[in-house]
Amino acid sequence: IAMYRAKAGGRHRIEVFDEQLHEQALQLLEVESDLRRAITRQEFEPYFQPIVRLVDGAVVGYEALMRWNHPERGVLAPGAFLHVADASGSMEAIDWQVFDRTLDCIGRLLQPGQYVNLNFSPRHFRSLELDQRFLQLIASKGVSPSQVRIEVTEGALLVNPEQIGQDFNRQRENGGLVPLDDF
Numbered sequence: 001i002a003m004y005r006a007k008a009g010g011r012h013r014i015e016v017f018d019e020q021l022h023e024q025a026l027q028l029l030e031v032e033s034d035l036r037r038a039i040t041r042q043e044f045e046p047y048f049q050p051i052v053r054l055v056d057g058a059v060v061g062y063e064a065l066m067r068w069n070h071p072e073r074g075v076l077a078p079g080a081f082l083h084v085a086d087a088s089g090s091m092e093a094i095d096w097q098v099f100d101r102t103l104d105c106i107g108r109l110l111q112p113g114q115y116v117n118l119n120f121s122p123r124h125f126r127s128l129e130l131d132q133r134f135l136q137l138i139a140s141k142g143v144s145p146s147q148v149r150i151e152v153t154e155g156a157l158l159v160n161p162e163q164i165g166q167d168f169n170r171q172r173e174n175g176g177l178v179p180l181d182d183f
Contacts, residue, residue, distance in 0.1 A: 001017060001021050001024070001025050002015040002016060002017040002021060003015070005021070028084060031081060031084045032084055032088045032090075034070070035081060035084060035085055035088065035090045035094075036090065038068060038070070038094075039090060039093050039094060039097065041071075042097060042101075043068055043069045043070065043071070044066060044067070044068055044069070044094050044097045044098050044101075045066075045067055045069055045098070045101055046064035046065065046066065046067070046098050046101055046102040046105065047064075047065045047066075047067045048062040048063070048064060048065070048105075048109060048116070049062060049063045049065055050062055051063060051117070059111075059114065060113070060114060060115070061110075061114045061115040061116060061117065061149075062109065062110075062114070062115075062116050062117070063116070063117040063119075063151070064098060064102040064116055064117065064118050064119070065078075065119075066078055066094065066095075066098045066119070068080070068081055086121070086123070091121050091123055092121070092123055092124060095119075095120070095121060095124065096137075098118075099118055099134070099137060100137065100141075102116060102118060103137065103138065103141040103143050103148070104141065106141070106143050106147055106148075107142075107143075110147060114147070115146070115147050115148065115149055116147065116148055116149070117149045117150075117151040117181075118148060118149070118150060118151060119151050119152075119181070120150050120151065120152050122152075122153070122155060126160065128163070130167055131166075131167040131170040131171060134150070134171075135170070135171075135174055144175065145171065145174045145175040145176035146175040146176065148176060149176065150168075150171060150176065151181045152164075152181065153181050154181075
């Protein structure tokens with residue numbers, strides 16, 4: 001842990017593994033363990049933030065925001081666990097759980113013409129089957145691709161631009177859109 005911390009700080013650095021680092025390591029292991037259990041128990045759920053048209057204040061859609069309904073700590077925003085989920089490789093499993101639960105809500109949530117934005121982490125774009133898997137999930141829920149938008153960050157576009165372009169084209173061909181977030 002001290003070695004990785006020193007490397008992260010730049011060249012010619014040292015770090016001492018002290019009680020504080022030991023405590024941080026134990027906390028990290030606890031969060032990782034909790035995340036694995038949370039995935040199994042399906043404790044991740046979407047919270048819907050309205051997307052409002054500024055001209056008239058009408059709700060045109062929603063952004064599905066991930067929350068962890070932790071049995072002891074209550075509802076946690078991504079800042080409390082996202083870095084650990086990403087580093088441990090749990091992020092994709094959590095995302096797919098949120099995607100599934102979001103799509104289950106669409107029939108009750110959306111009015112005609114409205115949509116839901118889903119946040120896709122850059123890791124998803126490493127998978128060659130992403131677009132097929134996502135379109136199959138949408139179809140299995142009886143949802144129109146025009147009701148779901150894949151929201152990506154600018155950084156995600158740098159992961160594999162050619163493949164991402166193909167994924168976006170297939171989404172568009174099937175009636176889906178891809179908005180850019182955090183640009």
